[in-house]
Amino acid sequence: MKIEIWSDVACPWCYIGKRRFEAALAAFPHRDAVKVTWRSYQLDPALPEHYDGTELDYLSTRKGMPREQVSQMFDHVAREASGEGLNYRFDSVVVANSFTAHRLIHLAAAHGRQDAAKERLLSDHFEHGKDIGSREYLTSLAMELGIGRAEVDELFTTDKYADDVRFDVEEGRSLGISGVPFFVIDRKFGLSGAQPTETFSAALDQAWQDANPLVLVNSAEGGACGPDGCPA
Template sequence: MKIEIWSDVACPWCYIGKRRFEAALAAFPHRDAVEVAWRSYQLDPTLPEHYDGTELDYLSTRKGMPPQQVSQMFDHVAREARGEGLDYRFDSVVVANSFTAHRLIHLAAAHGTQDAAKERLLSDHFEHGKDIGSREYLTSLAVGLGIRRAEVDELFTTDKYADDVRFDFEEGRSLGISGVPFFVIDRKFGLSGAQPVETFSAALDQAWQEANPLVLVNSADGAACGPDGCPA
């Protein structure tokens, strides 16, 4: 069973959704048969490489949201994050374009460390105030995952993996995805948003049952007990 997750590194609900999905997957009896793939999505592709201002400034000026409303939203999201063991620090978030970070995730996928890269990027962005657009930071992250520095340098000297990121964008649009996180199971089931663990669990169960229907063989030939008792 394959699960594709469209997500942006700059999306606070994406990290919360990741934690809730992981909890459901950990309890799923067939988790070893599940392949998870992270797909790229950008909430604001027009964002400059670096934005000279805070997250509050960015949302209130570029998105036209009143500062008080933004602060209330931060408080609400931070409470939800704490419920998943995450320590969001919106006052320390560095606003930056996430396109190169998405390319790094694709590079990490080629090395079998995609989930680790996604986890680090989300945590460092929302909990540790790291600059996800910084060459120095992205290089350090990738090298820490065992990726050769020369391969990371290609992200800044060539367009490597840029087409892969854009393909994810286009494929997401073709599936009707207009917000993240968005979870697609076997290209049959879609879940939008950071759903409760129970919702993810129910979706996993339903998708597994449809992909692996129970086939009864000679079911009428053997004795069996029913609601009215057992045959003599």
């Protein structure tokens, strides 16, 4: 069973959704038969490589939201994150374009480290105030993941994996995805947003049953009991 997750590392609900999905997957009896692929998505592709201001400044000015409304939103999202064991610190978030970070996730996927890269980027961005657009930070992270420096340098000297990121974004749009996180199971089932763990569990069960229907073999020939008793 293939699960694709469209997500942006600059999206707070994407980290919450990741945790809730992981909890459902951990309890899924067929989890070993599930392949998870992270797909790129950018909430604000026009964002400068680095934004001179806080997350509060960014949302209140660039998005036109009242500062009080943004602060209330931060409090609400932080409470939701705390319920999943996450410690969001919006006052420390460094606002930066996520495009190169997405390219790094594709590079990490080539080394079998995609989920680890995604996890670190989300945590470092929302919990530890790291600059996800910084060459120094991304290089350090990649090397911690076991990726050679020469390959990381390619991200900053060439456009390697740029087309992969753009393809993910365009494919997401073709599927009707206009917000993240968005979970697609076997290209048949779609779930939008950081759904409760129970919803993810129900979707996994339904998708598995749909992909693996029960087949009856010689059902008419074997003895069986029913509501009216057991035939001789």
